[in-house]
Amino acid sequence: MSDPARRSLPAWSLPAGAVESLELPTAWPGQVTREWAWGDSTGDGVRVCILDSGVDGDHPLVGGLDGAVAVEVGEDDEVDIVEDAEGDLCGHGTACAGIVRSIAPDCRLFSVRVLGAGFTGSGTALLGGLRWAVEQGFEIINMSLSTTKSQFAGMLHEVADMAYFRRAVLVASAHNMPVESYPWRFSSVISVGSHEEPDPLTFFYNPNPPVEFFARGVDVEVAWLDGARARSTGNSFATPHMSGICALILGKHPELTPFQLKSTLYLTASNVEGAGG
Amino acid sequence: MADDRLRAAVAAGVLASEDAHRQLLNATVEVARAIFTARASSVFLYDEQTDELVFEAVAGEGSDTLIGQRIPSSTGVAGWVLVTRQPLVLEDVTQDPRFAKDVAETTGFVPKGLMAVPLLHDEDAVGVLEVLDRPEQGRFSLEEMELLGLFANQAAISLDLLRRARRAKAVLEQGDADEAALARLAGRLDALEGARRKAGLDLLASLETLFK
Numbered sequence: 297m298s299d300p301a302r303r304s305l306p307a308w309s310l311p312a313g314a315v316e317s318l319e320l321p322t323a324w325p326g327q328v329t330r331e332w333a334w335g336d337s338t339g340d341g342v343r344v345c346i347l348d349s350g351v352d353g354d355h356p357l358v359g360g361l362d363g364a365v366a367v368e369v370g371e372d373d374e375v376d377i378v379e380d381a382e383g384d385l386c387g388h389g390t391a392c393a394g395i396v397r398s399i400a401p402d403c404r405l406f407s408v409r410v411l412g413a414g415f416t417g418s419g420t421a422l423l424g425g426l427r428w429a430v431e432q433g434f435e436i437i438n439m440s441l442s443t444t445k446s447q448f449a450g451m452l453h454e455v456a457d458m459a460y461f462r463r464a465v466l467v468a469s470a471h472n473m474p475v476e477s478y479p480w481r482f483s484s485v486i487s488v489g490s491h492e493e494p495d496p497l498t499f500f501y502n503p504n505p506p507v508e509f510f511a512r513g514v515d516v517e518v519a520w521l522d523g524a525r526a527r528s529t530g531n532s533f534a535t536p537h538m539s540g541i542c543a544l545i546l547g548k549h550p551e552l553t554p555f556q557l558k559s560t561l562y563l564t565a566s567n568v569e570g571a572g573g
Numbered sequence: 574m575a576d577d578r579l580r581a582a583v584a585a586g587v588l589a590s591e592d593a594h595r596q597l598l599n600a601t602v603e604v605a606r607a608i609f610t611a612r613a614s615s616v617f618l619y620d621e622q623t624d625e626l627v628f629e630a631v632a633g634e635g636s637d638t639l640i641g642q643r644i645p646s647s648t649g650v651a652g653w654v655l656v657t658r659q660p661l662v663l664e665d666v667t668q669d670p671r672f673a674k675d676v677a678e679t680t681g682f683v684p685k686g687l688m689a690v691p692l693l694h695d696e697d698a699v700g701v702l703e704v705l706d707r708p709e710q711g712r713f714s715l716e717e718m719e720l721l722g723l724f725a726n727q728a729a730i731s732l733d734l735l736r737r738a739r740r741a742k743a744v745l746e747q748g749d750a751d752e753a754a755l756a757r758l759a760g761r762l763d764a765l766e767g768a769r770r771k772a773g774l775d776l777l778a779s780l781e782t783l784f785k
Contacts, residue, residue: 349653385648385652385653386649386650386652386653387650388650388657388661411656412647412648414624414645414646414647415624415647415652415655415656415698416621416624416646418647418656422656440657440659441656441657441659442658442659443658444658444693444696444697444698446696469657469659471658471659472715472718472719472722473660473690473691473693473722473726474722475658475693476696477658490715492715514713514714514715515713520666524666524667525665525667526663526665526666526667526686527663527665527686527713528661528663528664529661529664529715529718530659530660530661530662530718531659532661
């Protein structure tokens, strides 16, 4: 609100003569194609946060990390963010990081480890880690995890909305079991289920939410602990595919809001007419 | 409160024994192993008191040694599945000492692959079902994943029954002699058959009339 004339106006309206303030930095083409959306992009400069079990940055498929922290939960549920000295406690975070890297080779990868605080503290660790990641301003936060505890739903919803308005894109795994879980059910996130196609850039828009997109999630070759590899299946492996594609798009169009990014994903989905690829 | 404890005592008296619940759980892992023609299958129960995962039922490799063994609740594949509520399938894992240690510590052999699925009951994650070493059958399919999920539902119900039976028993053990006596009576009455059962129920009805 640098314009003094606007200070007395309602906060959430558009006064006459201020329309030019809404000028969009990107000129949108008549038809949004994959070429327009991410042609020649490598995800350069886009910061992708892997909120998971930790990441082994030395794995050849991961190719280095720009930072790694762990979430610790105290006895009174206070959350501490500390440098991660332990790395990956499962293998899953390394797998996700490797998938993102394979799609967006020049993105910057960060790890926020929410595993290891015991199961009792896991909901608090998830919430605390997510809040911290949003506050850091990561453009993309990959969440191949969820909670069924309704006590966390309200707070997670709040953080998911905060992320949406701060231009942090939450990409979250849908459940493939019939249970209520969060945060993937929130409309402010990009929710991902699996398809069985082998192409990493094939993804489908689902007109019957809550799952909005299907990405590759079956028989995916992934990085695992200590330089190992494995073939893996699950929505939790489909999610980093979408995160990688988001990184490609934001690498080319960094000004896009989460709403615009989701629209671009819709228009470039493999089952949407005019996808152009 | 006292009323609740008496109800729990009666419930504990007529509940199936822990052995019966364990048999149900064992049957579940046996069927899971058979359907996926796997080398082994197991169920972990989450122990709230110690924040650990405990082997409750095992079919195949390790079935004679693993029951009761404990692992941390939020590390390794089982811990990840419990914390994230997400199922996970891994195959063709290249030899990896940490992966091997993770699983072999608990099963006694090094699997090439595993399927792990959370056992969810209402809001609670009560444990984890694992199926180890399916034979090579080509690409894993989402239908198999769904089948695994269906099995997980069944296992979760079995595990929840076991958990409830233990809680009822704990209430009874911490209670006083009156509650224990009531539980014994309820259990014995429930086990009676024929004329003896009828006589028992008649006696109960007479007691009810007397206490009105």
